[in-house]
Amino acid sequence: MSLATVDTALTIAEAAEVTGVTTHTLRYYERDGLMLAVDRAPSGHRRYTERDLGWIRLVTRLRATGMPIREVRAYADLVRAGDGNEAERLALLRAHRDRVRAQLAEVATHLEAIEFKIAAYETQALACLGEDTAV
Amino acid sequence: MSLATVDTALTIAEAAEVTGVTTHTLRYYERDGLMLAVDRAPSGHRRYTERDLGWIRLVTRLRATGMPIREVRAYADLVRAGDGNEAERLALLRAHRDRVRAQLAEVATHLEAIEFKIAAYETQALACLGEDTAV
DNA sequence: ATCACTCTTCGAGTGCACTCGAAGTCAACA
């Protein structure tokens, strides 16, 4: 394991470690068109640059906020296509943002209701609630 | 379709409509132990009371906040077991609440990053970002 | 009587995103 190869590019194992994504998944993302072009060493081994790591982090964010794989791929396709489609990228990101905001608000509402229920249990008000169905 | 039967108990189709859960899923939940005892008409048909509807709404909240089916079942088991295990129910709900809060915070963080990226696109700062990897 | 609804059981299918392993080859470092 070469810790600092030329150009500070990382091996797949190293990239996996710093991003928290397994090597299996990293290859899967690449196969599935979620990655931009990943460099290769003359040997054919993948070399992850700082840019790749940043991209992986972005993909992770999008995934963690519920964007489906196919949509991440659509976004990656746009970026790979180069300049001229910024409006489309923006539309895609905005649509996602709106969905995330809505989902966040919904979960927050549900959370409040659950907290209310917990409070009911904490104040021994349970008997008064008839059963467990309130909220 | 009897709109207002005795006791205002609803048929499965009506319960499905007011809760937004399909009849298929309603039966699935019952089979899987997620429901408390659902009443039956003399004919054997399910009759959903207001209490059942409240319970379904609770289950929906728990599911919508990411609680796995098996954990909802565990909670339902406790409730069905009757009095004396309130501490366990409380612990289960609190653990869930903590997970939801954490997940909410995480998603919020990711959302901010995505919003930052959108802002970058909006200000045409994209060219300055080298490519699309920032954030 | 008719027609919509319900019941049961059953198993299979769907969608999503990994996740794992294995085979066979090649590369890099000690």
Place this chain on the structure above:
DNA sequence: TGTTGACTTCGAGTGCACTCGAAGAGTGAT
């Protein structure tokens, strides 16, 4: 030279939560 790790392709498996349909029988309002 040997071990570790990388490569490829491949397919199969996992986990989760539905989701669908169909068979065959009973129910209940009009």
